[in-house]
Amino acid sequence: MSQSIDQLMDSLSTGGLTVRLLGLLDLVVPGQWQNVTGFDNAIQVVTGETDPGMVAQVRDRALVLWDDASQGYQRAVSIYQTIDKVDAAIGAAALAHTIGERFSLFSFLDRVTPNQDKAQTVDLALKLASECVAFCSANGFPGDSIGDFVSAVTSYEKENLIRMAAILTFNGLIPLGPDYAVKLMDAVRGFDGSELEGNRLFQMAKGFLPGEPVRFVTNAVTSLESYVGGFMDSHGITLDGVLGHLRGVVDFADDKLDYLAALIDMSTDYMTHTGVQSVSRSLISRAVGEI
Amino acid sequence: MKKLLIVIVLLIGAVVAWRMFRRAPEPVRHTPAASTLPDAPKPIPQREAISGSTLNKAFPEAGDGYKLTFTQEKDGFAQAELSKGGAKAATLSISDTAANPAARDKFKTASRRIEGYPAAAVGSMGTAVLAERYQVQARSLAPAFTEADREAWLAKFKLAELAAIK
Numbered sequence: 001m002s003q004s005i006d007q008l009m010d011s012l013s014t015g016g017l018t019v020r021l022l023g024l025l026d027l028v029v030p031g032q033w034q035n036v037t038g039f040d041n042a043i044q045v046v047t048g049e050t051d052p053g054m055v056a057q058v059r060d061r062a063l064v065l066w067d068d069a070s071q072g073y074q075r076a077v078s079i080y081q082t083i084d085k086v087d088a089a090i091g092a093a094a095l096a097h098t099i100g101e102r103f104s105l106f107s108f109l110d111r112v113t114p115n116q117d118k119a120q121t122v123d124l125a126l127k128l129a130s131e132c133v134a135f136c137s138a139n140g141f142p143g144d145s146i147g148d149f150v151s152a153v154t155s156y157e158k159e160n161l162i163r164m165a166a167i168l169t170f171n172g173l174i175p176l177g178p179d180y181a182v183k184l185m186d187a188v189r190g191f192d193g194s195e196l197e198g199n200r201l202f203q204m205a206k207g208f209l210p211g212e213p214v215r216f217v218t219n220a221v222t223s224l225e226s227y228v229g230g231f232m233d234s235h236g237i238t239l240d241g242v243l244g245h246l247r248g249v250v251d252f253a254d255d256k257l258d259y260l261a262a263l264i265d266m267s268t269d270y271m272t273h274t275g276v277q278s279v280s281r282s283l284i285s286r287a288v289g290e291i
Numbered sequence: 292m293k294k295l296l297i298v299i300v301l302l303i304g305a306v307v308a309w310r311m312f313r314r315a316p317e318p319v320r321h322t323p324a325a326s327t328l329p330d331a332p333k334p335i336p337q338r339e340a341i342s343g344s345t346l347n348k349a350f351p352e353a354g355d356g357y358k359l360t361f362t363q364e365k366d367g368f369a370q371a372e373l374s375k376g377g378a379k380a381a382t383l384s385i386s387d388t389a390a391n392p393a394a395r396d397k398f399k400t401a402s403r404r405i406e407g408y409p410a411a412a413v414g415s416m417g418t419a420v421l422a423e424r425y426q427v428q429a430r431s432l433a434p435a436f437t438e439a440d441r442e443a444w445l446a447k448f449k450l451a452e453l454a455a456i457k
Contacts, residue, residue, distance in 0.1 A: 047416065049414040051414065054414045071365060139363045140365045142369075285362075285370065285382060286365070286384070288413065289384035289428050290368065290386040290390065
């Protein structure tokens with residue numbers, strides 16, 4: 001990987017559309033996410049230590065662990081980056097003028113191609129499967145029992161939780177509607193491979209999906225059925241609530257939600273942004289345990 | 292029953308994923324400093340690494356209203372979070388100092404012992420003991436979890452069993 005984790009953390013943006021939309025989700029899932037940027041700052045946040053000598057020791061150890069690619073931290077970040085790259089057609093540059101102000105979806109309609117429901121469910125399935133792989137890559141396979149592992153995944157919080165909320169809201173709830181989980185599971189159970197082979201995201205993702213990729217995606221997503229299906233209820237997220245918050249950022253019409261979802265996909269890098277924060281947290285909490 | 296089946300499928304998927312990573316690690320980039328200094332931190336060679344699941348067995352049982360959630364497991368390292376009433380209290384970890392021998396230095400002048408093992412502070416929020424080659428550390432995540440709490444939880448680890456792992 002060309003950039004090290006400290007460089008990635010130091011260059012995370014403090015504003016822009018990605019941060020604004022994640023901040024908006026934090027209004028929906030309150031108190032879960034702080035936009036922690038800067039590697040030394042992250043060390044202080046994660047460890048609670050402010051002594052410069054201590055921070056430097058943690059930094060040095062964290063960078064040694066990062067440099068060892070077999071530890072999985074680099075792979076986790078590259079998975080998040082890969083997912084974001086696929087739909088980066090509009091990109092931050094085109095939306096730079098929107099920082100701090102509302103913008104209109106209508107000025108982008110000619111540049112946005114919304115997914116049909118079927119393609120949207122494939123994208124959502126791939127993002128969830130990729131999230132599983134990135135989690136195992138960064139954190140290993142914690143615990144000794146099934147219960148231990150499920151505890152680790154379902155106790156997602158902070159950056160992990162806000163990313164999961166973003167995946168399910170921006171790629172599920174908004175484009176597919178409140179019954180997105182049912183649509184997702186129906187689609188995934190019917191996968192015969194052809195839907196995936198024709199999908200751009202799958203072409204990028206199959207390099208890191210383990211085993212037989214189509215089967216892995218099916219297994220990973222169906223095993224998350226109860227978590228995904230109950231996510232909005234358990235966090236009190238509603239489509240109306242999310243759209244209400246979104247209106248503070250973007251002008252859109254209720255019959256153009258598929259366009260809105262596509263625009264968000266094409267103009268944000270929320271997987272990478274929160275992924276770099278998550279991987280930094282794992283790396284730093286390990287490093288301080290090893291110095 | 293359905294829930295259990297779902298969980299088993301997830302488990303299988305995760306194990307497959309995890310094994311894939313171990314089978315095909317990416318090339319390791321060593322920093323020049325790491326390869327030239329005698330006591331420099333280094334990744335543990337796979338054949339020498341103590342698996343995280345072996346280390347997990349030395350963690351204490353949860354109790355007194357505390358819940359223990361394992362959060363990270365790598366060769367030579369295992370970590371769990373301790374929470375009470377849904378609020379995070381502390382991070383507990385075991386690391387194999389073979390990967391970072393300099394970590395042992397702070398115990399050389401230790402005047403305090405926990406269960407017979409030398410103890411030392413790790414910054415202002417952490418306390419650690421050294422059980423042979425293994426460092427066991429407790430770090431407060433909330434002010435209410437004091438140094439005395441850290442020491443009490445360190446004493447609950449199966450330190451003798453851990454020290455015996457070669």
